[in-house]
Amino acid sequence: MIPFDNRDGTIWLNGQFIPWRDAKTHTIAHGLHYASLVFEGERAYNGRIFRLQEHHERLHRSAEILDFQIPYSVQELNDVARELLKRQDLKDAYIRPAAWRGSGQMGVSAHNAGVNTVIAAWQWPSYFSPELLEKGISLKISQWRRPAPDTAPVHSKAAGLYMICTLAKHQAEAHGFTDALMLDWRGYLAEATGANIFLVINGKLHTPIPDCFLDGITRRTVIGLARLQGREVVEERLAPDDLARASEVFICGTAAEVTPVGKIDDYNFTPGEVTRALAEAYSREVRLPEQEQALFGQNLYGVAA
Numbered sequence: 001m002i003p004f005d006n007r008d009g010t011i012w013l014n015g016q017f018i019p020w021r022d023a024k025t026h027t028i029a030h031g032l033h034y035a036s037l038v039f040e041g042e043r044a045y046n047g048r049i050f051r052l053q054e055h056h057e058r059l060h061r062s063a064e065i066l067d068f069q070i071p072y073s074v075q076e077l078n079d080v081a082r083e084l085l086k087r088q089d090l091k092d093a094y095i096r097p098a099a100w101r102g103s104g105q106m107g108v109s110a111h112n113a114g115v116n117t118v119i120a121a122w123q124w125p126s127y128f129s130p131e132l133l134e135k136g137i138s139l140k141i142s143q144w145r146r147p148a149p150d151t152a153p154v155h156s157k158a159a160g161l162y163m164i165c166t167l168a169k170h171q172a173e174a175h176g177f178t179d180a181l182m183l184d185w186r187g188y189l190a191e192a193t194g195a196n197i198f199l200v201i202n203g204k205l206h207t208p209i210p211d212c213f214l215d216g217i218t219r220r221t222v223i224g225l226a227r228l229q230g231r232e233v234v235e236e237r238l239a240p241d242d243l244a245r246a247s248e249v250f251i252c253g254t255a256a257e258v259t260p261v262g263k264i265d266d267y268n269f270t271p272g273e274v275t276r277a278l279a280e281a282y283s284r285e286v287r288l289p290e291q292e293q294a295l296f297g298q299n300l301y302g303v304a305a
């Protein structure tokens with residue numbers, strides 16, 4: 001893999017489009033030392049970024065939760081992301097915006113540290129290999145748990161929350177699994193390290209209540225698409241034991257899309273019809289022009305999931 005600091009291309013940093021290799025930050029930055037960084041993961045299909053507005057609204061919200069403001073509006077960020085695709089002639093791409101407290105002040109208090117904002121985009125066709133998608137990925141339940149909402153800013157897509165995701169994923173990989181499944185602080189099923197989870201039980205979709213982890217844009221999209229297919233969706237507390245009742249399991253996220261799960265610890269699942277139908281509907285949805293999408297005009301977060 002080509003290292004990410006040594007690529008051709010253009011990155012937008014603090015208001016300027018600059019050569020990819022020049023997109024540097026100072027080593028003494030609050031974001032680097034104290035994890036005051038928020039980010040997004042977006043995807044473009046056929047040159048169009050799916051749910052762009054929602055991603056940048058979430059980026060703003062994530063920063064506000066960490067008590068700082070991004071100095072560019074959602075509209076400005078949308079325009080920059082689109083322009084980056086154009087300038088680099090990218091059609092199927094991953095887009096990574098981030099904002100972090102800067103170098104104006106060092107120490108825990110950060111009122112005058114300043115804020116940096118970046119957007120990068122690169123070609124990125126698929127997260128998991130086609131063979132893996134066919135039989136489903138494997139998840140290992142992690143010892144690391146999603147924190148309680150009063151111990152961390154759990155609804156911000158903040159770098160600090162990924163410290164335990166990396167540890168969990170490394171541990172899973174060391175045991176031959178694709179990814180980790182994290183429980184929440186109470187021991188209920190929560191999510192994978194970068195994607196939400198759904199169980200199919202008696203033909204209905206069951207998914208954990210996102211009260212201490214990210215309520216993903218893909219999760220909301222999948223819920224909308226499932227309902228259009230006439231499928232009931234239940235948000236509830238799910239215990240690890242509930243995996244025994246599931247006929248199918250899948251994870252979903254911007255990067256993972258809808259990915260079947262074939263195994264969680266000693267539980268085995270066969271990717272089936274429900275997952276396939278939703279994966280196809282999602283794959284169609286993200287590739288359609290906005291006005292032709294099945295959920296066009298629907299505020300994904302406007303109604304109770």
Ligand SMILES: Cc1ncc(COP(=O)(O)O)c(C=O)c1O
Binds near residue numbers: 216218255
């Ligand atoms: C921890 C975590 N959960 C869930 C998701 C899924 O969110 P989305 O569907 O908005 O990409 C992501 C990806 O951003 C994530 O990093």
